Amino acid sequence: MEFKIGKYQAISFILIVMINKILLNIPKEIIKQSQTGAAINVIFTCILALLLTLFICSLVKKFPDEDIIDISKFVGSKPLQVLLGIAYILFFSSIIITVIYEFTNLLQVIYFPTTSVYLLLLSFIIPMAVASKIGFKSILKTNTIITIFILLSLIVIFLGTITNLRITRIYPILGTNINNTFIKGSINIFGYGGLIYLFFLSPLLKNKKDFKKIAIISILISGLFLLFTITILLTIFPFISHSEEILSMYLLTRCIEFGEFIQRTDAIFIFLWIISGFSYLSISLNFINIIFEKLTTCNKSKNYSYSFLGIFFAIIILFKNQSLFKFLETYFYKYFILGLLFISLIILIIANKKKKGNSI
Amino acid sequence: MSIKNCIDELLSFNLDKKHNFSLIEDSKITSIPQENMQKNISNSLNDNITLFSKIYSQKINSDIVIRNFLLNAKGKQYNASLIFIDGMVDSEIINRFVLTPLMHKNQTNIGNFQNSFISQKQGLNYRTNKKINLEQSILESLVSQNSITTENETSKILDKINNGFTALFVDTLSVCFCIEAKGFKTRSISKPENEIVVRGSQEAFVENIRTNTSIIRRIINNENLVIEQLEIGKITKTSVAYCYMKNIANTSLVEEVKYRLNNVNIDSLTSSGILEQLIQDDSNLLYPQLFATERPDRTCNNILQGRVIILVNGSPYALIAPAVLVDFLSSPEDTNLQYQYGNLARVIRCIAFFIAMFLPSFYIAITNFHQELLPTDIVFAISSMRKSIPFPIIFELLIMEISFELIREASLRVPSPIGATIGIIGGLILGEAAVSANLVSPLLIIIVAMTGICSYAIPDFSLNFTIRCFRFIYTILGYTAGFLGIGFGIFINLILLSNLKSFGVSYFSPYVPVGNKNTDSSFFIKPVWKREERSSFLKTQRPKQEEKISMKWKY
Numbered sequence: 001m002e003f004k005i006g007k008y009q010a011i012s013f014i015l016i017v018m019i020n021k022i023l024l025n026i027p028k029e030i031i032k033q034s035q036t037g038a039a040i041n042v043i044f045t046c047i048l049a050l051l052l053t054l055f056i057c058s059l060v061k062k063f064p065d066e067d068i069i070d071i072s073k074f075v076g077s078k079p080l081q082v083l084l085g086i087a088y089i090l091f092f093s094s095i096i097i098t099v100i101y102e103f104t105n106l107l108q109v110i111y112f113p114t115t116s117v118y119l120l121l122l123s124f125i126i127p128m129a130v131a132s133k134i135g136f137k138s139i140l141k142t143n144t145i146i147t148i149f150i151l152l153s154l155i156v157i158f159l160g161t162i163t164n165l166r167i168t169r170i171y172p173i174l175g176t177n178i179n180n181t182f183i184k185g186s187i188n189i190f191g192y193g194g195l196i197y198l199f200f201l202s203p204l205l206k207n208k209k210d211f212k213k214i215a216i217i218s219i220l221i222s223g224l225f226l227l228f229t230i231t232i233l234l235t236i237f238p239f240i241s242h243s244e245e246i247l248s249m250y251l252l253t254r255c256i257e258f259g260e261f262i263q264r265t266d267a268i269f270i271f272l273w274i275i276s277g278f279s280y281l282s283i284s285l286n287f288i289n290i291i292f293e294k295l296t297t298c299n300k301s302k303n304y305s306y307s308f309l310g311i312f313f314a315i316i317i318l319f320k321n322q323s324l325f326k327f328l329e330t331y332f333y334k335y336f337i338l339g340l341l342f343i344s345l346i347i348l349i350i351a352n353k354k355k356k357g358n359s360i
Numbered sequence: 361m362s363i364k365n366c367i368d369e370l371l372s373f374n375l376d377k378k379h380n381f382s383l384i385e386d387s388k389i390t391s392i393p394q395e396n397m398q399k400n401i402s403n404s405l406n407d408n409i410t411l412f413s414k415i416y417s418q419k420i421n422s423d424i425v426i427r428n429f430l431l432n433a434k435g436k437q438y439n440a441s442l443i444f445i446d447g448m449v450d451s452e453i454i455n456r457f458v459l460t461p462l463m464h465k466n467q468t469n470i471g472n473f474q475n476s477f478i479s480q481k482q483g484l485n486y487r488t489n490k491k492i493n494l495e496q497s498i499l500e501s502l503v504s505q506n507s508i509t510t511e512n513e514t515s516k517i518l519d520k521i522n523n524g525f526t527a528l529f530v531d532t533l534s535v536c537f538c539i540e541a542k543g544f545k546t547r548s549i550s551k552p553e554n555e556i557v558v559r560g561s562q563e564a565f566v567e568n569i570r571t572n573t574s575i576i577r578r579i580i581n582n583e584n585l586v587i588e589q590l591e592i593g594k595i596t597k598t599s600v601a602y603c604y605m606k607n608i609a610n611t612s613l614v615e616e617v618k619y620r621l622n623n624v625n626i627d628s629l630t631s632s633g634i635l636e637q638l639i640q641d642d643s644n645l646l647y648p649q650l651f652a653t654e655r656p657d658r659t660c661n662n663i664l665q666g667r668v669i670i671l672v673n674g675s676p677y678a679l680i681a682p683a684v685l686v687d688f689l690s691s692p693e694d695t696n697l698q699y700q701y702g703n704l705a706r707v708i709r710c711i712a713f714f715i716a717m718f719l720p721s722f723y724i725a726i727t728n729f730h731q732e733l734l735p736t737d738i739v740f741a742i743s744s745m746r747k748s749i750p751f752p753i754i755f756e757l758l759i760m761e762i763s764f765e766l767i768r769e770a771s772l773r774v775p776s777p778i779g780a781t782i783g784i785i786g787g788l789i790l791g792e793a794a795v796s797a798n799l800v801s802p803l804l805i806i807i808v809a810m811t812g813i814c815s816y817a818i819p820d821f822s823l824n825f826t827i828r829c830f831r832f833i834y835t836i837l838g839y840t841a842g843f844l845g846i847g848f849g850i851f852i853n854l855i856l857l858s859n860l861k862s863f864g865v866s867y868f869s870p871y872v873p874v875g876n877k878n879t880d881s882s883f884f885i886k887p888v889w890k891r892e893e894r895s896s897f898l899k900t901q902r903p904k905q906e907e908k909i910s911m912k913w914k915y
Contacts (some may be wrong), residue, residue: 009873009874115841127855134858139867142855271844272847274849278851
């Protein structure tokens with residue numbers, strides 16, 4: 001990587017992934033799984049995520065200048081690299097498709113019922129194309145600025161909804177049963193999507209020693225925000241797991257009232273979320289570029305990003321079936337992320353052993 | 361020919377001889393090309409004078425003066441000529457210190473026995489006259505001027521004459537004496553016009569580069585201040601100086617400034633604004649990338665921070681490199697005041713920045729797409745105000761914005777005593793009349809007026825222009841897609857700005873990437889005693905600017 005980033009940029013990069021997951025219905029999925037035990041489940045999964053983070057940190061330590069794609073080449077030469085690279089490209093592509101779909105769907109339902117979906121899609125595709133042309137470094141810099149405002153907006157939502165909390169709604173706090181809260185609930189670690197990005201973080205860092213600190217801080221902040229969101233959602237909307245279509249965070253913003261002048265603040269929050277969505281989408285697209293560059297002989301994969309964007313645009317237009325996107329958003333994303341996490345960890349373990357063997 | 365035609369011919373005005381001028385390709389070369397020009401001057405005065413007369417088109421050029429006279433040196437007389445540009449030299453200096461000593465016969469230029477010495481040859485003593493070295497004699501004993509050089513290259517002599525020197529040609533000598541007798545009129549140091557402060561220096565730069573460098577040197581008063589000078593412009597050969605502290609400024613930054621200045625290849629440079637556009641990193645972006653100031657105190661503060669400043673002869677502004685976004689929102693007053701007042705002023709300016717850029721676009725987005733933000737009563741009030749207006753809201757807004765820009769432009773062009781009146785009358789009468797005529801709603805007048813006031817709160821003129829341009833873009837985006845459109849614009853704007861660098865420094869420094877914020881370059885200024893370090897993004901040679909305990913009297 002020709003440029004390096006500092007720790008604040010790295011933390012905000014992991015956080016934007018988590019924030020977007022929070023905005024795009026991950027809390028609802030967790031509540032659906034663990035019911036009233038979701039808050040406890042989040043604490044439990046946060047501890048699991050932290051342990052996993054520490055494990056990743058210890059494994060990545062020996063490969064400070066390589067990401068998971070480079071490491072896979074070291075382990076299983078080019079075929080493994082290609083396979084893993086394609087898997088990651090599919091993962092990032094599914095993220096881009098679902099995020100664009102979610103946002104356009106939300107915007108069309110709320111503000112633009114008569115506007116063509118093509119225009120709404122283009123309003124996401126164009127900023128991604130511009131960002132991709134300008135470069136990853138600028139995206140990460142922009143992301144640092146955006147993340148601060150988004151985190152502040154979430155804090156405002158938490159503070160604004162405090163008056164509506166009914167603490168009794170959180171009971172039974174341990175959920176319906178231990179199995180759902182802890183054993184089956186451990187699957188909810190998929191909510192910490194930032195974990196996947198940790199495999200790509202180390203080569204981007206200016207100071208490699210900061211990797212552990214960055215990883216732990218970002219996972220802790222993510223966990224904290226996820227916990228707040230889920231607790232507030234549980235205590236305000238006991239029915240949230242049954243609601244469809246509308247984003248759960250959007251429902252929260254509708255409960256906020258700031259005096260008499262501003263009647264409903266949801267538009268302001270959506271405005272901020274759109275910007276955070278642009279940032280998240282651009283980061284994901286750039287990871288596709290990076291992986292594509294590594295798998296092929298292309299030097300300037302930036303130029304291919306327009307083709308990728310064209311494909312995403314076509315997929316969203318062609319597959320209008322909502323259930324397909326629901327499937328992508330819930331099951332595919334959930335199990336794919338867990339699968340990728342598992343495979344990447346195995347590759348890292350083997351790489352560590354191989355390196356140890358080589359050094360002996 | 362009929363009688364009527366005859367009468368017409370005699371009495372009417374002849375229109376056939378209408379003056380019809382159009383430009384044709386110019387094949388005649390009126391000036392001597394540099395490469396064809398004689399490289400060195402000759403020892404014949406006539407040849408030299410003919411050459412320079414031709415170069416300067418002396419017969420048609422009214423201010424080129426060639427003064428022929430007889431020069432007395434060591435008892436001999438030589439034909440000599442002075443060439444200078446009238447208005448650029450001081451006649452008094454030429455008369456008293458050049459022509460008088462050269463023309464008058466006196467002890468210095470009359471040959472006497474003081475110049476002879478006794479030599480011995482074959483046991484006999486001879487009194488022999490020392491061989492006269494005319495060039496040396498003129499330099500050492502005839503011209504009583506402190507700055508005099510000899511040149512024999514034609515191009516160098518031309519440069520000197522163009523810069524206000526007086527060229528002295530003497531028959532039999534193949535050198536020219538360039539005597540500094542500059543004496544053109546310049547504006548004296550006056551108060552700043554555009555960066556007014558209450559507590560602070562009331563001096564501003566002037567057009568003369570040497571005066572400006574002397575002001576800087578007087579303020580900084582340190583031997584480490586370096587003022588390097590070069591010439592830009594093949595025709596104008598404008599003097600450009602770049603100043604820095606050699607023990608503070610980053611050497612690579614100085615080298616970069618030097619590199620960019622040395623590689624500006626243009627015919628003419630007449631202002632610092634043109635130079636700014638030629639050396640900035642990205643000329644397509646609307647944001648200013650070099651900071652221009654007319655205040656010497658601010659310039660010196662920046663030099664002492666480790667930045668490089670550029671002065672252009674003929675321009676009363678100093679360019680500061682590198683510049684970051686925060687610089688354009690700060691005023692020289694901020695650091696003169698208590699830090700709390702300074703911070704309050706900066707916060708207000710920041711709010712003004714956002715209002716000036718986004719208020720019309722948010723208004724249009726809310727009224728068109730996000731009415732739910734406002735209470736129902738206000739929505740009804742707005743709609744009742746707009747009931748009688750026949751235009752769509754975008755048209756209404758653009759009418760008012762363009763009118764406001766017109767008033768602003770008009771008040772700048774009209775003579776200053778009535779400039780303010782035009783602004784007030786234009787604003788009041790136009791606004792009132794537009795509301796009465798049901799062209800715009802009263803709320804829109806408030807929006808446009810508020811935007812205008814806020815744009816005046818921005819201290820930097822260039823950033824003000826940036827805001828004005830972006831305001832129109834965001835208004836159109838807000839009208840097209842509400843908050844989605846504005847978000848779209850903001851994201852692209854942020855991405856472009858994140859990519860922007862000014863002389864190797866990120867435009868969002870010291871915030872992205874995160875750097876030291878206890879400096880003068882951070883948005884929130886700390887107390888003076890806490891500003892211990894220079895901006896980390898400047899990577900200076902002396903990162904610390906004050907001791908840990910600066911107020912030793914207290915601790």
